[in-house]
Amino acid sequence: MSARERVAGQVANYVDERTGSAKWLKKTLTKVFPDHWSFMLGEIVLYSFIILLLSGTFLTFWYDPSMREVEYEGSYQPLSGLKMSAAYASSLHISFDVRGGLLMRQIHHWAALIFMAAMVAHLMRVFFTGAFRKPREFNWIIGVGLLTLGIVEGFLGYSLPDDLLSGTGIRIAEAIIQAIPVVGSYLSFFIFGGAFPGEMFIQRIYVVHILLLPGIFLALITVHLMLVWYQKHTQYPGPGRTEKNVVGYPLMPTYMAKAGGFFFIVFGVTAFLGAVASINPIWIYGPYNPGQIGAGSQPDWYMGWLDGLVRMAPPLEAYIFGYTLSLNILIPGLIIPGIIFTGMALYPFIESWITGDKREHHLLDRPRNAPNRTALGAMSITFMLVTLINGGNDLLATHFDLSINQIMWFSRIGVIVLPPLAFVITKRICLSLQRADRELVLHGKETGRLVMLPHGEFIEVHEPLTPEKAYLLTQHEQLPALEANLSNEYGVRNPKAIRSKIRSRLSRSQAEQIAKPTANDVKELEGGHH
Amino acid sequence: MxxxxxxxxxxxxxxxxxxxxxxxxxxxxxxERQVGILFLFSVLGTLLFVYAYLGIDEDAFIFVPVLGSTNAHQLFLGLGLAMALFFIGMAAVHWAKTLMPDHEVIDYRKEQRSKDEDREDFVSTVKDRANEAGLGRRPFIKRTMLLSLGLVGISPVLLLGDLGPLPGNDQKETNWKSGTRLVTDPGDRPIRPSDLEVGGVAQVQPELPAGKVRHLDDIAKDSVLLIRIRPEEFNLDAERLSWTYEGIIAFSKICSHMGCAVALYEQTTKHLLCPCHQSTFDVTRAAKVIFGPSARPLPQLAITVDSQGYLVAKQPFSEPVGPSFWGRNK
Amino acid sequence: MRFISKYRRHRFAGPLLLLGALLFAGLTYSAAQAVTEQATLSQSDKATLIAEGKEIFARGCSSCHGLNAEGAGVGPSLIGVGAASVDFQVATGRMPVADMSQQIARKEPVYNDQEVAALAAYVASLAPGPAAVTNEELAWERDGNMAQGGELFRNNCAMCHNLAGQGGALTQGKYAPTVMGVEVKHIYEAMITGPQAMPVFSETILTPQEKLSVIKWIKHAETEPQLGGAALGRVGPVTEGLVGWVLGLGLLIGVAVWLTAKAR
Structure with missing residues (x-):
């Protein structure tokens, strides 16, 4: 036994005698993780979060969360002598008078954008592959919670420098709060410590941004990962992969090295962006002043869709007994986002209610084999893209020679027309792909080689699929539609007949599939050929 | 099947x-060599970082294609850090891919659902323990406990009471009083009608009494935009026309939609546009909304001149400025 | 400062004299311009310049603006717009306009400096208006205050021209152009004449010194090197979001594909 092994043994012995963890650790180190690039999206989120914690901590060493008015005396000449909040002055100090401060600010902001982007990409992967199905509904809900908190956390961070751009964002957020019926004005005065902008807001959101929300994030991420760990990762279908097993690489050493290495890669890419690409140049924007504004004021991208919705809202305001109800703010600012996020959180339950499928699923769906779900996803993405486009309509107008009025009308109509269109088209595409799969299994791959038959006819040679490929294309289940249960066996009308009818209608749409080839089909065809 | x-x-x-x-x-x-070289690249990155931190002047600039002339200190700090981190990652991954075991391993799953006897066992345990606690037998304790737990939540809510004052009339009042002078923002110079040409604009604030400092809270409500057009271009009712002065009309600059500063004035069309959400207001028709999400015109400030010929407010705003709120019309 | 006080006096001389003596005002104007622009230009040279301008005008401008610049159909009257307006519109290539779209855009100027001066002199001779300025007489480097200029820019200009001066959208396809790369005198002339949709910033509302401060800030913003890397068009979060998705997440997904691909 080498000296190194002896030391390691002693350490392991010391720990195990106090924790009894040998068995658990052994199991953990040999835990199997399936490998696929799309499974790394969640890791990007996790690593960006760690980068955010590290770079954010660095920024707190100098940042002064105060709206106290100071005169700027730092080294950035064009702002020299101006009155501004201590928060803005300290953000400038970090940018120009702390070596590496600007780099860390930019890394922090880029990491935030990538954090949110990767989270959305991860969500799309989970959605389109059906990874949210039983038993993973809790994790889906936690994910939706993380996404919501991420948007809030990002917005608060964007607001902290107290520059003219972010101050405008706060101004708009305040208007949304103020629009809440009955309690809006009170809420606003409580949050801002008086009339907008007051002198309290920055220090309050600072605590929320650096302590409260990161704490909740940490807790939720931990639970999220523990559930992944405990339920074992899902896997893509393929030969040898079943609902009962998980095929991949053991944690130690391969997966550990890959995942650990990937952390450094994510950090490296973020640092690269921080080095070469300027982000949120607050020194150009100037200190916040509610009487000033810049053309093309936008929020960060994950809020852009909300801003786009607010822009396209019709000018509606209702008056109830003399009280004002700002529908033009409430509908796009609170009600539609509320419906979207609630619907998203409930989706796993809705889908299993429609399909009647209450079994566990560990094998992922190929998106084409769940046409309705895929189409719904495409529909949501279309909705988000239209609103996002409208959120940047002023920039699109100047850069592509359009008018904001045109883009606004395009978005107003498009946001209603295009998503259903996307649904129909995507569903058609899915079914066509299924048909192509069926052809492929039954008739093999087209090779492009022509041969002449004895009687002079030309045919193209089809190469049969490998058994692995053929299995992959046919391994999925095709669930039958649920029948409506209108009355029981004695002819008594089911009290839930309407619900049952709706469900059966949806289920029929869900079950619309191109029949996959069975072993029998293949055998028959092979018999015919030879 | x-x-x-x-x-x-x-x-x-x-x-x-x-x-x-x-x-x-x-x-x-x-x-093995490749992995080692990748690690060495990382070392180079760290060296670059240290050199940039200590050796490159913070005011040094370097021309880089695509980026333009850019700050060398910041650029090389970042590139050094990026290299140092990125290549550690590349080395580890390359190592894992080429030299660590790549045999796919199969692990078996078990259903998440517990065995039936475990579930029954759990249910009976919970029932037994609940019975032992006697909650069902002692309703008085149950009710008083629920009551006290329900009420204890009041204290933390009350403790938040001092987060802010109640709005009171604050949302409806501005510093514009009858006779308040209009002064330039910034500059605080009083304005004569002749200072403003046709087609001209001015950003103004109310003149504050001596000793009072203008805070952001004031600017958030007081900001006003002065616009001068030819009087015959107005399309106003008699009252609103009397609020203008020789073609000069004043509107609150705080958007009636969400409170951004609406100062984007087009001289040709006489339209005001809010850059945040593109509400468009027609100046000639008392800032009537002609496009976008805002539901109300911008509040108009009645103006006239004082004895010294300076522009003053005739009266305070006749309605609250800024975004709508529940009790706005009360 | 000497130039500015003179300039100011001149500008306000115009409106006052308008009622009394058009001719006298014109002479005052020519005198002022002669002093400020070309001290050596004599009275007869001036007359030739005006004549030359009248000729160019008749050839190139009168079809829209009328033979005597009184305005006709598409083109507005130019009586009283002053030399500043002519210098701005013609020397930045906006006039003569090529196509009558919503926006009259900046382009390669059609007339050379001499011709522009002639046109300006002719239009100015019709009625007094804001005088053209030269880059040299605007002592923005000396008299401008950059921080004050930034403050003024954010208060008066940024709502249309963007916080970084990159320009922005107006209604119905019109736009406020970028203020980067514009000659100093043209920035000044734009402020005092209010070309196209832009409002006028008169000399009492935004004093000449304040205008020079704005120019100083703009010129600084124009020449400031990148402090944090590529500027990404200086249009804020939209391009940043795009770069975050495409370059940031794109690179990382690329690495992830490599990372999970089986080595051979």
């Missing part, structure tokens, strides 16, 4: 294909 509908059979995991480095010592040596 009937035999006709049986799926194709699962051919099982494909056979493991050995990598070059698994079978060829030379290839393994080469991979």
């Amino acid at each position: 009937s035999k006709e509908l049986a799926p194709l059979s699962d051919p099982g995991l494909p056979e493991h294909i050995h990598r070059k480095a698994d079978v060829d010592v030379k290839a393994a040596k080469k991979a």
Whole structure:
């Protein structure tokens, strides 16, 4: 036994005698993780979060969360002598008078954008592959919670420098709060410590941004990962992969090295962006002043869709007994986002209610084999893209020679027309792909080689699929539609007949599939050929 | 499942294909070298970082294609850090891919659902313990406990009471009083009608009494935009027309939609546009909304001149400025 | 400062004299311009310049603006717009306009400096208006205050021209152009004449010194090197979001594909 092994043994012995963890650790180190690039999206989120914690901590060493008015005396000449909040002055100090401060600010902001982007990409992967199905509904809900908190956390961070751009964002957020019926004005005065902008807001959101929300994030991420760990990762279908097993690489050493290495890669890419690409140049924007504004004021991208919705809202305001109800703010600012996020959180339950499928699923769906779900996803993405486009309509107008009025009308109509269109088209595409799969299994791959038959006819040679490929294309289940249960066996009308009818209608749409080839089909065809 | 509908059979995991480095010592040596070199790149990155931190002046600039002339200190700090981190990652991943075991391993799942006897056991345990606690037998304790737990939540809510004052009339009042002078923002110079040409604008604030400092809270409500057009271009009712002065009309600059500063004035169309959400207001028709999400015109400030010929407010705003709120019309 | 006080006096001389003596005002104007622009230009040279301008005008401008610049159909009257307006519109290539779209855009100027001066002199001779300025007489480097200029820019200009001066959208396809790369005198002339949709910033509302401060800030913003890397068009979060998705997440997904691909 080498000296190194002896030391390691002693350490392991010391720990195990106090924790009894040998068995658990052994199991953990040999835990199997399936490998696929799309499974790394969640890791990007996790690593960006760690980068955010590290770079954010660095920024707190100098940042002064105060709206106290100071005169700027730092080294950035064009702002020299101006009155501004201590928060803005300290953000400038970090940018120009702390070596590496600007780099860390930019890394922090880029990491935030990538954090949110990767989270959305991860969500799309989970959605389109059906990874949210039983038993993973809790994790889906936690994910939706993380996404919501991420948007809030990002917005608060964007607001902290107290520059003219972010101050405008706060101004708009305040208007949304103020629009809440009955309690809006009170809420606003409580949050801002008086009339907008007051002198309290920055220090309050600072605590929320650096302590409260990161704490909740940490807790939720931990639970999220523990559930992944405990339920074992899902896997893509393929030969040898079943609902009962998980095929991949053991944690130690391969997966550990890959995942650990990937952390450094994510950090490296973020640092690269921080080095070469300027982000949120607050020194150009100037200190916040509610009487000033810049053309093309936008929020960060994950809020852009909300801003786009607010822009396209019709000018509606209702008056109830003399009280004002700002529908033009409430509908796009609170009600539609509320419906979207609630619907998203409930989706796993809705889908299993429609399909009647209450079994566990560990094998992922190929998106084409769940046409309705895929189409719904495409529909949501279309909705988000239209609103996002409208959120940047002023920039699109100047850069592509359009008018904001045109883009606004395009978005107003498009946001209603295009998503259903996307649904129909995507569903058609899915079914066509299924048909192509069926052809492929039954008739093999087209090779492009022509041969002449004895009687002079030309045919193209089809190469049969490998058994692995053929299995992959046919391994999925095709669930039958649920029948409506209108009355029981004695002819008594089911009290839930309407619900049952709706469900059966949806289920029929869900079950619309191109029949996959069975072993029998293949055998028959092979018999015919030879 | 009937035999006709049986799926194709699962051919099982494909056979493991050995990598070059698994079978060829030379290839393994080469991979080892590559990993080492990648780690060395990281070392170079750290050296670059240290050099940039200590050796490159913070005011040094360097021309880089695409980026333009850019701050060298910041750029090389960042590139050094990026290299140092990125290549550690690349080395680790390359190591894992080429030299660490790549045999796919199968692990088996069990259903999440507990065994039936465990579930029954759990239910009976919970029932037993609840019975032992006697909650069902002692309703008085149950009710008072629920009551006290319900009420204890009041204290933390009350403690938040001092987060802010109540709005009171604050949302409806501005510093504009009858006779308040209009002064330039910034500059605080009083304005005569002749200062403003037709087609001209001015950003103004109310003149504050001596000793009072203008805070952001004031600007958030007081900001006003002065616009001068030819009087015959107005399309106003008699009252609103009397609020203008020789073609000069004043509107609150705080958007009636969400409170951004609406100062984007088009001289040709006489339209005001809010850059945040593109509400468009027609100046000639008392800032009537002609496009976008805002539901109300911008509040108009009645103006006239004082005895010294300076522009003053005739009266305070006749309605609250800024975004709507529940009790706005009360 | 000497130039500015003179300039100011001149500018306000115009409106006052308008009622009394058009001719006298014109002479005052020519005198002022002669002093400020070309001290050596004599009275007869001036007359030739005006004549030359009248000729160019008749050839190139009168079809829209009328033979005597009184305005006709598409083109507005130019009586009283002053030399500043002519210098701005013609020397930045906006006039003569090529196509009558919503926006009259900046382009390669059609007339050379001499011709522009002639046109300006002719239009100015019709009625007094804001005088053209030269880059040299605007002592923005000396008299401008950059921080004050930034403050003024954010208060008066940024709502249309963007916080970084990159320009922005107006209604119905019109836009406020970028203020980067614009000659100093043209920035000044734009402020005092209010070309196209832009409002006028008169000399009492935004004093000449304040205008020079704005120019100083703009010129700084124009020449400031990148402090944090590529500027990404200086249009804020939209391009940043795009770069975050495409370059940031794109690179990382690329690495992830490599990372999970089987080595051979």
